[in-house]
Amino acid sequence: MESSDADRDMLPAVSCVVSTLKKRPDFQRAARAKRVAMPGFIVQMRKRAQSEANGIRVGFTCSKKVGNAVARNRAKRRLREVARLTLPKLGQDGADYVLIGRHGQTAALPFDQLQQDFCKALKILHGRRK
């Protein structure tokens, strides 16, 4: 019982490991792809070629427009938490996601709304790709 539950949770997690984007060229490629704007953030999504990497990859960007270092760190942490809770269930394998923070709203909006907005944004992106 427990083991089967664990297996069901583990199997997709193994095939869809969520890793972090670290290279500047990856961000630049994602910036040219499709994007959806929400009140708290902007989401970009790019379908990778198969040879590049495995699993879901996600990156976070908060420019100086967001504020000083404290404000940028807080915005980035909330975006990271949203992605961590949502992407393993709803993300598509082989895609790069980039979340961009916005001045004020990313740190101020209620956390529930941020999550709902992210689900909505993913639905729009995935629907458009078909």
Next chain:
RNA sequence: GCGGAAGACUGGAUGGCCGCGGUUCUGGUGACAGAAUCGAGGAAAGUCCGGACUCCCAAAAGCAACGGUGCCGGGUAACGCCCGGGCAGGGCAACUUGACGGAAAGCGCCACAGAAAUGAAACCACCCUUGUGCUGAUGGCGUGCCAUCGGGUUUGCAAGGGAACGGGUGAAACGGUGGAGUAAAAGACCACCGCGCCUUUGGCAACAAAGGCGGCAAGGCAAGCCCCACCGGGAGCAAUGCCAAAUAGGGACCGCGCGCGGCGCAAGCCGCAGGGGGGCUUUUCCCCGAGCAGGUCCGGGUUGGCAGCUGUAGCCAUGCGGGCAAUCGCAUGGUCAGAUGAAUGGUCAUCCACCGUCCCUGGCAUGCCAAGGGCGGGGACAAAAUCCGGCUUAUAGGUCUUCCGCGCGC
């Protein structure tokens, strides 16, 4: 009690759920999993000074240039920092502010105004002398002019001289006030004050006090150049070292070739000359040119990883001792982030500060204060990036200590 001065501290708390980065241990061939433990600040900020550390310039000394500092003494690894003192401003006081060396080394500037802006000179006014207008007497005649002699008390003009007190200008005018003096006056003279010099005393010193002398000759700006004293080579952890990948424009050696002289068959060696080596000089020392059709070896930029990377000029806690203090010495114990698209959190609940508003109670100088309750808002400035010592700037609110002035009571 009110008002003020100086200094120190704090920078929300607790809990639930879900996460992140080191280190150690356990399991596993390994990817990894689990457990334990640690995980931002007083400014982590600005990157403004001083160092440690690393590499580069061939080394040392001197000079020049450039940059910095600038009362004195102490502290420190060092500083432009800190402490104590002096001097000068501010404050009734506690206390506080200060690019605070040199203006008789030199250059430059000081607008406007004013007579004059620095070896002084003299516009108005003042005083003296002389002449004259003027005026008196005598004489002449063309009766209001001329000549001669005299006067200057008052007044006008001119010339020469005295003096630099007064006026006026200015930020500033070759000391200030008073006296005596004179034709009028002036440090020309006298007293006190200021200034300069000398001596003595106190102090390690900056400096202060006292006494004497000089008669005053010496305006400000050095944050304009400058002079004097002291300090400083440059770049910075994206330093620097190592490994791997992928590839050429690079380098070294060999070969051909190569200033002069000597030795030698030759290879080569020695000497001299020349050139190069941080701005210059000296000394010491090092290197040897240009070219290629070749051969062999090494390997740059770039990307990734590892080291540097956190343990010490330490820091923290407690105690003792020296010192007015900054701080120093000793003893014991502890040792506390090391990320790199960058961890140290996300979210929810309750509480504690704080703000706004409403209700009720009390006080009175009738719109304020104090206590209680309800509702709403809501956490200051700001996050390590090689590491230390400082400075500067930002900071909601709260806490504590010492001191000063005023009022009241004893």
